[in-house]
Amino acid sequence: MSERKVCLVTGGASGIGEACARAFAARGDIVIVGDIQDAKAVAVANDLGAQCLALHLDVREERDFEDACRIAQERYGRLDVLVNNAAIVGTLGPIASIPVEDWDYSQNVILRSVFLGMKHAARLMTPRQSGAIVNIASAAGMISGYGPHIYNACKAAVIQLTKSVSLELVEQGIRVNVVCPGNVETPIHTGVTDDRWKARMEKIRAEHHEDQAMPRMAQPAEIASAVCWLASDESSYVNGHALVVDGGMLAGRPWRQQPPFLREFHPTRR
Numbered sequence: 001m002s003e004r005k006v007c008l009v010t011g012g013a014s015g016i017g018e019a020c021a022r023a024f025a026a027r028g029d030i031v032i033v034g035d036i037q038d039a040k041a042v043a044v045a046n047d048l049g050a051q052c053l054a055l056h057l058d059v060r061e062e063r064d065f066e067d068a069c070r071i072a073q074e075r076y077g078r079l080d081v082l083v084n085n086a087a088i089v090g091t092l093g094p095i096a097s098i099p100v101e102d103w104d105y106s107q108n109v110i111l112r113s114v115f116l117g118m119k120h121a122a123r124l125m126t127p128r129q130s131g132a133i134v135n136i137a138s139a140a141g142m143i144s145g146y147g148p149h150i151y152n153a154c155k156a157a158v159i160q161l162t163k164s165v166s167l168e169l170v171e172q173g174i175r176v177n178v179v180c181p182g183n184v185e186t187p188i189h190t191g192v193t194d195d196r197w198k199a200r201m202e203k204i205r206a207e208h209h210e211d212q213a214m215p216r217m218a219q220p221a222e223i224a225s226a227v228c229w230l231a232s233d234e235s236s237y238v239n240g241h242a243l244v245v246d247g248g249m250l251a252g253r254p255w256r257q258q259p260p261f262l263r264e265f266h267p268t269r270r
């Protein structure tokens with residue numbers, strides 16, 4: 001059996017990040033849960049086992065990434081996996097109405113965070129010539145119309161940044177990949193982080209039933225299993241890859257919404 005990995009998950013207190021933390025722990029890995037929701041991060045880490053740790057990690061702050069990497073090194077002697085997961089939807093509304101400060105804040109959380117995480121993880125991983133970084137982008141980074149302008153733009157940049165950095169770090173034994181989820185049932189859609197999110201989710205869930213190829217949203221664990229695979233040695237020849245996990249959303253128009261002449265059988269004319 002391979003050695004247990006030391007994994008840092010940003011935004012690990014909720015949604016996809018929490019599911020990743022639980023999936024890593026379930027296969028015996030050590031998890032550092034980084035988040036700004038401190039109480040939730042502690043609750044998740046406590047649930048995962050005595051070796052796991054919660055850290056206050058604001059992904060806008062370079063100092064917080066430095067501290068997280070230092071703590072990983074001091075406590076566990078290494079960092080094997082970084083999941084750059086934390087994000088927000090970002091500033092909403094028409095382009096002409098977006099304040100520059102809101103744009104910058106959003107960009108710092110969604111995009112610059114991924115740069116900072118990779119920068120500091122690479123410093124720790126390079127001497128060992130080993131590691132895996134998994135960034136979380138979105139299907140919205142590949143097609144517009146599923147998020148606000150800032151989100152679409154930053155997620156597209158996360159995909160391209162992943163590919164660019166993967167070419168550099170693979171020469172240091174570090175693989176860098178990105179997961180692009182479709183619609184997942186998490187608080188991010190609801191504008192709240194407390195228990196009210198589940199009630200708000202019901203309306204959103206119904207909307208997604210309509211226009212998705214697979215007529216349901218994903219559960220966070222369905223994204224986490226893809227993240228875990230990319231972080232594991234089972235994907236040892238996968239690098240610079242954008243893995244779409246969207247139930248077929250990006251594949252095109254759902255079959256049931258296609259016009260009858262496409263769906264009905266007619267003998268081919270010869």
Ligand SMILES: NC(=O)c1ccc[n+]([C@@H]2O[C@H](COP(=O)([O-])OP(=O)(O)OC[C@H]3O[C@@H](n4cnc5c(N)ncnc54)[C@H](O)[C@@H]3O)[C@@H](O)[C@H]2O)c1
Nearest residue numbers: 011014015016036058059085086087138181183184186188
């Ligand atoms: N839910 C979806 O449908 C969906 C789809 C595609 C991509 N994603 C991406 O998945 C990732 C996780 O989102 P989620 O859906 O689990 O949302 P979520 O809101 O459940 O979790 C996001 C976590 O990030 C944390 N966070 C926010 N700002 C932070 C900061 N400055 N520093 C540190 N942590 C911060 C939050 O506290 C929260 O715990 C995000 O990158 C998101 O863009 C989500």
